[in-house]
Amino acid sequence: MAGIWFDEMEVGQVIQHPIRRTVTETDNVMFTCMTHNPAQLHLDEEYMKGTDYGTRIVNSCFTLTLMVGIxxxxxxxxxxVANLGWDEVRxxxxxxxxxxxxxxxxIVGLRESKSRPNAGIVTFxxxxxxxxxxxxxTCKRSGLQLKRPVEG
Structure with missing residues (x-):
């Protein structure tokens, strides 16, 4: 178990994740194709040469899921226990x-669960x-997080 228990978290706590990831063309093309996204800005290099970016940009949904996954x-x-939602994705x-x-x-928010005494809701x-x-x-993500189990 590598995660942290709800009752070990503090609002304002910042976690620097040690994993870094270089995003590849394969990541972008595979993710974009797997999700049936036909946007030229992810797949068509010739089209993108004529834009402000001058080259393809990585699918933002890939960036979001990589950020959360890391x-x-x-x-x-x-x-x-469960992921409850993503807000303010930018x-x-x-x-x-x-x-x-x-x-x-x-960690920007913590509150006790009203329906589960063994868990709380955290906002990352x-x-x-x-x-x-x-x-x-950037994004805010809410989740239902277990408290440390009571020994005994």
Missing amino acids: SVNDTTLGTA FPAPVFHGDTLRIETE EHRAYNQKDEVVA
Whole structure:
């Protein structure tokens, strides 16, 4: 169990996730095709040469799921009951093939569960940064998180 228990979390706690990930062309094309997204900005290099970006940009849904996925080991692995939702998803800068992303998570909300005495609801704010330290993605994620089991 690598995640943290609800009762071990504090609002304002920031977790710097040790895993970093360089995003590849394969990541982008496979994810985009697997999700049936025909957007030219992810798949058509010639089209993108004539845009402000000049090259394909990475599918933002891939960026979102990578950001959250990297956070799981240090936050919810083995301690989560359920993911309850994502809010305020933003992509302030594009991700390109070859960008290396690092992720940090801040605990921004905690409350006891009204229906489950062994769990609480946590709100995480995830932030993804590229190798230039530019914020490329943010989101808030709410989850139902287990409390440390009572021994006895």
